[in-house]
Amino acid sequence: MKTLTGILTILITFTIYSCQTTKNKTTNDKNRMKFIVSKIQNEIDGQTVFLKDDKGRNYTTIISIPNGNYIDLKVGNRISLIAKEIIGSAPAQIISEDIKVLNKIEYEKTEEKVFWVNSRKTKGNGMWGQPMECLQIQKDKRLNKNGEWETLCDEIEYFHYLEGMYYQVKVLKKWLKNHENLMDRTPYDLELIIVLSKEKDPTYINPIKTKITTNKNTYKVGESIELSMEIKNTGKKSYTFLPWGTPIENTFTDDCLKITYNNKTINYSGIIVKRVPPTEKDYVTLKTGETAKGKVNLFEGYKLTEKGLYTIQFKETYKGIPNSNNIKIEIK
Structure with missing residues (x-):
């Protein structure tokens, strides 16, 4: 009888635990959301990640080791996360956990590029047409301050830009695999290799x-x-x-x-x-x-x-x- 009672106790406990586990998993699944990483901004002890959902709505989330949710992310990653809380708007901030990368970014080729960066930004449009301030670049060997400048709205990873400075930079242009078929992001990433030179713009007046x-x-x-x-x-x-x-x-x-x-x-x-x-x-x-x-x-x-x-x-x-x-x- 004692043996039978013990078996019943174990079965009941297992059943209750299984139900609770299933309930928790269901709750977490309801709070799991999917996004595309549109921008990553480095902070003191972590990163602010800018996200866009399948309806074009913008969000941010902060990832860091102290927060317990740090993960190595790249612009263009498709991710899912559990939203513990959503705060504010324009854009809303997600308190996140259990972030998972749904697609691993792979590159098929890389090439080095050298160009100048203007001391002032200009107005441009991001990947989804959103207005934003963009860099101006020039690919001449020598800086021509009064020459033509191209608009670059893509982020250069690891490049810390301060307005009022001219820069000459060497960057690595990394082309994604199957980039011809990409519709929701740029076909390449830019990563700073080195700042070759920089000089102050004497005409720039900091507001x-x-x-x-x-x-x-x-x-x-x-x-x-x-x-x-x-x-x-x-x-x-x-x-x-x-x-x-x-x-x-x-x-x-x-x-x-x-x-x-x-x-x-x-x-x-x-x-x-x-x-x-x-x-x-x-x-x-x-x-x-x-x-x-x-x-x-x-x-x-x-x-x-x-x-x-x-x-x-x-x-x-x-x-x-x-x-x-x-x-x-x-x-x-």
Whole structure:
């Protein structure tokens, strides 16, 4: 009797577990969605992946190791994922898990290309006709700033472009297998090999103005130094930036200032914050004429312990925020 009871218990437990497993699988399958990867944007600790569904609707999802959903993706990949949550719109952000690649991208041939990149972008259309800002390129051996420029709306993987700079780049053009039959993406990928040269465009006026000030010019040794920073958009279009690691956060979370004393650089001594990839709410958007402001105590990030004259500047970062003005303070 004990043996029979034990067998029945095992069967009942197995049946309940099987039902629960089937139910969970069904729930997950209902939340599984399919997309094409249209763009990949590298972030601090991961990537923002831009997606398009079969009805042409746009989405984004953030993948990273801390999020537990990182996977190696390429533009043009067809993927499926489980949507734990969908937030906002234009485009909606998907909190994703269990991402699977449905098609592996294979290349049939590659070729190296060298061209110039203009200091300014131009308006163009993406793969699906969506308006976007595109690079301008020139294939001449020598840069002809007043010559003809071609529009390039394709992403160059690993190329970090800053407006106001001319670049000469060598890229790898990778042709996909059966590219003649592709209808939903470009037939090739571009990957940066090396930036051969770059130079500033002396005629370029950056519409984003970065300014720093201190509450006074002279301080005593050990006295608190309040540094203010503002970023103003003087351009004709909105400007979006990530304030992480800048005084706009009202605290130091990374090295962001160039401070010199007696021709020597003062090293950063503050905290460095490691974060998961940013979401839409972490960015700041400034419309024309708007300003973002922040304040920090200089001693929280840098040790100014010697008497004398110090030069301070906010240094341009990969976030695209331009250099600030130079200011001088004296410690007596």
